[in-house]
Amino acid sequence: MNVPSSPTAVRNATLRRAAVAVGVGVLGAVYLWHTDPHEPGQLLLPCPFRWATGLLCPACGGTRMAYDLMHGDLVTAFHDNAVLLVLGVPAAAYMTGRWLYAGLRGRRFRARLGARGNAVVLGIAAVWMLVRNLTG
Template structure:
């Protein structure tokens, strides 16, 4: 049996500790994201000469990876250009952004209720994600 407000007897963190950790991690992620967004707001990735990290896969192979265009897509979304964002990376916009929003939302919801949430993909989920990424990479590189 645990003391009121203390950790449970099995050594797992208390719901209050999970809530506090979730709020702390969310605040740090929000702050880092806001700094990155502020920098990207004033840095047009469609124009050369800006300090942005290049894609290592494209640098090494000359091919577009499934995530290539993500920075340009984020810039276009922040500036209200949905058509441009779709052009930069259609699959990341239509599948990746909603999936990330869902996972982050579930993590926040569970954490604020004092529960842990760990996103996990089973074998089928991994096959689906990797299959979509492989097909998208082929389509992007073969169609130019």
């Protein structure tokens, strides 16, 4: 991958990547707005982990959560995937904000988790998966 070196090149690359991400996100949101994932028979990608094992993965319910958030139903979104809503959405927003802030200032930003951070994320995901599958 070509890594820009000058601050102007980093800024321009950040703007291009952000524009593509926003465009793809808007297209996905428009499709999801009109496609209720709570109803069976919708054309949505199934979770491969659930398909293979029959168990809920830590991210299962994320599509339904996004649909519910777009329609202003915070309670149902929380029910769809509480940990993803409470921890995942703010973490993604923070990392995206850090990337944009650094990129628009002409600096590269690489998100990195150390061993402890990876252990925390994987631990939360494992506990959440167990809780979801044992409690129903």
